[in-house]
Each structure stands twice: as C-alpha cells, then as structure tokens.
Amino acid sequence: MDAREDEVTRSVPRLLRTSAAVSWRFVVVIAGLYVVVQAVSYLAPVVIPVAIALLLAALLSPAIARLVAWRVPRGVATAVVLIGGLAVVGGVLTFVITEFSNGLPQLSQQVNKSLDAIRTWLRDDMHVNQQQIQDFFGRIVDTLKNNQAEITSGALSTVATVGELLTGFLLMLFTLIFFLHDGDGIWRFLTRAVPVDVRDRVDVAGRRGFASLVSYVRATAAVAVVDAVGIGIGLWIIGVPLVVPLAALVFLGAFIPIIGAVLTGAVAVLIALVANGVVPALVVLAVLIGVMQLESHVLQPLLLGRAVKLHPLAVVLSIAAGLLAGGIAGALLAVPLLAVLNSGVRSLLSNSDSQVRPSEVDATAAAEAGPAESGQAKSGQAESGSADATPAG
Template sequence: MSNADTRVTARRTLIVIGLVLATAFALAFVYATRRVLVWAVVAAFFAVALKPLVDRLQRRFVPRRALATLLVFLAAFALLAILAAAILAPLLNELGRFAERAPELLRDVRAGRGPVGHLLERVGARQYVSEHSEQLRTFGARLREPAVGVLRSVVETVAGLVTVIVLAYLMVLEAPRITSRVLAAAGDGRGERLRRVGREVSRTVTGYLTGNLVISVICGALTFVVLALTGVPFAAVIALLVAVADLIPLVGATLGAVIAAGAGFLHSPTAGVVVLVFFVVYQQVENHLLQPLILARAVRLNPLTVLVSVLLAAELAGLLGALLAIPAAGIIQALLREYGPAQLRPKPPAGPDPRRRPAGPAHQSSTGRTGGRSAGPGRELG
C-alpha cells in the first residue's frame, strides 16, 4: 500500500471516529438537557398555534407586536381561568359538603349501611378492611413519607409551566425578526420554499388543535347526555372536566372515564356500570374512528398515517409523543413535499392548491406565449 493510500485510509478512519464521537456527544447532550428540550418543544407547539391570532390582531387592530402578543396571551389565560373556575368551584363546594358528611359516611361504611356501605359489603371489601386494619394504618403512615418528593414534583411542574409560557411568548414576539433573518440568509429561491414550509407547518398545528377541540367537544357532549340520563349530579361540570381531559391523546378518555365512572358509582351502581360501559365503547370509537377521520381531515393526513403515528409515538415517547405525533407527521409530510425525492413526495391534498395563484388573463397570455416558444411542433401535435 502506498503512502497516499495510507493517508487516505487514516483520514477516513479519523472522520469516522469524529462522527461517532460527535453523535455520542450530541446524544449525551440531548439526554442531559431533555427536560429543557421538552419545554422548548411544547412552547414551540403553543407558539405556532397562537402566532396566527397575534398576526391577525396586529394587522387589523393593534400595530405594536408586543401589545398584540400580550393581549392574545391574556385572552388565552382568561379562557383557561374561566374553564378552571367552572370546574373547580362546584368541585370545591362538593368537597366541603363531603368533609361535613365524612364522619357520618364513615360510620355508615363501618356498619355496612348506605350506598357505599352496601357496595363494600357486596364485594367483601368491608370484611377485608376490618381484618387488615393494622396493615392499612401502616400503609397510610408510609404514604406520608414521600411528601417531600411530591412537593418537589409540584414545584418542578410549576417551574416548567412558567418556563413554557415565557418561551412561547418570546417565540411569538420574536417570530417576525427570526423569520425575516432566516429568509434573508436563505436567499430568494430557498426563502420562498421555507416560507411555504412554514405556512404548511402552521396550518398543520392549527388544524390539529382544531380537530382535537372538536373531538373533546363531542366527548363532553356525549358524556353530559349519559350522565344526565342516569341522574348523576353535576353532570355539566363532570362533562366539562371529561372534555378537558380528553384533549390528551389516547389516555385522555381513560382519565375522563375514571372521573365520570367514579361519580356514577357514588350515585348508584347502575349508573356507574352504564357510564363505564359507555366509556369503554366510546374510547374505542374515538381512538379508531373519530381521531383518524377528524384529525386526518384537519391536518390533511391519511387516517392510517394518523393512527400509526400516534401509536408509535406513544410507545416511544409516552404522553408527549402522543401529543406531538400528528403535528410531527404533518411537518414531515410538508418537508417531503418540498425537499423529498419525487418518488417519496406525498400527493397534494384534494381541492385547490393554496400555493397556486389563479390564472388571470395576463397570466394566461404569458403562459401561452411561453408555451409557444418552448414547445416544438411535435409536442404541440402530441
């Protein structure tokens, strides 16, 4: 082997080693900063969803970007506060009434009286509690030990929520400057393609949020009907809480089912069974019919792609993966449409292409002259 071949082999070996080390370093960096990266991804998700509202408000009513952004975020917080008040106020009232009746209910449970006492008596739970009362007291004492860990988790959750809000606000506020700089650096041709990709990404995220809200409204309305027919008290509040929980993909309906079924069983065993059966059937319909169809129409994805994306992302990344699976699939489709090979590019959605301008008289005549110059006699005859 000559000296030149030896130098080439050594250079390739060093390049491979460098790439492996760089990949390992990048993966270690991502793992070490995974919490901050998750916050940034969630903030970007909400920023993309709120940016069209800020742009519209800035164009029509408020010229200053900072004021328009502040008004949109305040409106979003006001809406969330109204929903929280509508849910928490009746629940706190019921908790107060429950605390007042707790000693009487406890006496009824111990004596096997009342709906809860009868239910525990049927399933044999009252006898189990009386036989293992000492073990249950020990278990209750152990539950007080991880209070510091629970408090730490609450503090971290609040810090993460504040961080996501601040990041989303800054992203929306600085979006025009960042976009103009990126497009200027990319040039005219690439800048136009990046602008199209950005519009497609924004439309995907907005469509996903709209479709998810529609599904949650359907879930809340059907839950209210079932709870009202079975006579469960506070059916509207419980249905609203179920609709909010249903915003979480895949597991949201399960969380709502636990809440609604628990309220149903507290009212009567028959109502609890009816509510539980309803949610078992509805969750299958939502996961395999409503979500693929509605989200596929809103995001312009194939229903099979929607379902497979959610299942794979939930398996790989848990709840966050299920939440971001459909927007990520839409973003990948937009990137493939612009930059992928012709064989891998997905077909454009049905209907008029928003990127194509309608051809006016001047455009038609210009196209005709261009076609006349570029096409030969054989092509015109063909």
C-alpha cells in the same frame, strides 16, 4: 494495490456488500437518534416548555392574525390575545376547582354507602365475619402509619415538582410571548444556518410543517371540546358526581390522541362505579364508547382533512414511543411532532415544492383556511411578513 482491493471487493458477494453498507448506515442513524434523545431528555426542563409554547403559538396565531388584519399593532394584538387566553384559562380552572370542592362531600357520602354495601355483601354473601373486615381495614391504617416517612418524602418531592412546574410555566409563557410577537423573525434567523442554495426549500418545508401544526392543534381542540361536552352531558344525565371536573379531565386527555380520552374516560367510569353502582357505570362506558366512535369516524377525518394525514398505526406507535421516552409530556408532543415532520419531509421530497416561494405557501394556507383568514394573511404579510403558516407564529 487498488487492483488487489478491487479484486477482494469483487470476491465478496453483492448481497453481503449491500447488507454491510446498509447496516453501518443504519447503526450511524440509530446512534444519532440516541444522542438526540439523550440530549432532549437532559434538557427536558427547557425543551418541554418551549415545545408547549410552540403548540400554544399554533393555537393562538390565527387570533393574532385576525387582529393584525384589523390594523391592530402586532404587539398590542399579542398582549390582548395572551391576556385574554390567561383570563379564560384562569376562569375555567377556578370554576373546575370550585365544582370539585363542592362535589367532594356528595362523593364521600356515596363512597361511604358503597363501602357499607361491600361490607354487607362480604358479611351476608361471602360469610366474612365483622372482625375479619375490621382487621382488614385496620391493616390498611397500620400500613399507612408504618410508611409515614415515605409518604412525607413523597409530599416533599411533590412540592419540588410544583416548583419545577412553576418554573416551566414561566419559561413557557416567556417563550410564547416571543413566538407570537416575532415568530417569523425567529424562523428567518434559524434558516440562515441552512446553505443558500436550499434555504428557500427548507423555508417552504418549515412553513408547511407549521401549517400542519396549526391544523392539528385546531382540530384536536375542537375534538377535545366535543369529547368533554358529550361525556359531560352523559355523566350529568346519569347523575354521576363531579361532572365538571371529570369533563375537564376528558378535555385535557383528548390532546393525547386515542389514548388520552380513553384513560380519562376510564376514570369517569370508575367514579360512576364507586358512586352510583354497576349499571350506571356500564351506561357511562357506553357513552364513552359512543363518543370515541364519533371522534374516530367523523370528527378526526372531517376536521384534520388533508392537512394532517397520519395513519392510526403511526399515531399509536408515536404515542407509545413518546410515552417511553418522555412520559406524559412525550405522549402529548409525539403526534404534533410527527405531523410537522410528515408535512416538512413530504415538502422536501416534493419536486413541485422546489419551485414554490415561502410567500406562496402563506397565501395557499390562508386560502385553504377560508376567505376571512385569506384577508388576514395578506394584511399580516404586508405588516410583518408572516401568516398562519409561518413557523412559531
């Protein structure tokens, strides 16, 4: 029977056998990825806050490491950094909302002037009579009245969304506290599920992945600040209203590489077009292009360096896939996930990393960060066995 099966197998062309073997394995991988995506989508109210907490842990962990190096207890350091961060975010949000409220009257006046200019252009240049213009705006008002029920239901769904956002924020904050305070302990607990013979190697890969995440978050925050300041100064010089809210919007959008800053900058161009006219809008567009060129050719290569080395095509495709799979949250988390996977997989495939101990990874990451953080890493390892490169804080 075995001889007959071998004979039948040999009778099948080798190319066909290889193609069939690759095909069914490919189908299994795609099916596994589909199950993972569906599970993540179903658990999105939990997964997204935890992922954002991990990003914030990567951003705040250097500050905690510095305080620990100054012999501040880790619990106190966590409380100080967390409360300080919330105070800064709350103050900035209050300032942005205040500036937005103060700038709305000016924007309304300029929008009314623009509408009057459009009416004049339609009447004088396009020869549209006043009655047709009034009928057009009247139809818009009637449409709003006829769809009042849909608008009301949309408002109710917005209220529900606000409740979900508040719940997600509380979950994110709760998770962030534990990531910052005992991230190393959480990681060691997770690595216990890995077989003993490869546990150290997985540990090293995870720490290298988190080190890449720290580098990515730092670089992205720095790039976002430069984008917001550069575009904000340009808007202020040109005289576009709502400078501070638009700059804050650009800052938030810059956390989605390539696409985010372009979309939020387009909003600034649209506001300039409506409020100031065509020429100021073109100047704002030129400022936006200049800032984007500075980001792509100087800031990204200089700040990210070798820690997070991703091809621009991989970045764009990951953002597109994240946008399709998870909307704005998916686009925000796609590139950090890709950076972590890139660093972790490269570490797993590297023969040199198989002989590296986890503590050596922490020391190397701290040395690359600079002398000051090298001292932080040594102190942090002495007290809690973790450093900047430790997953989840």
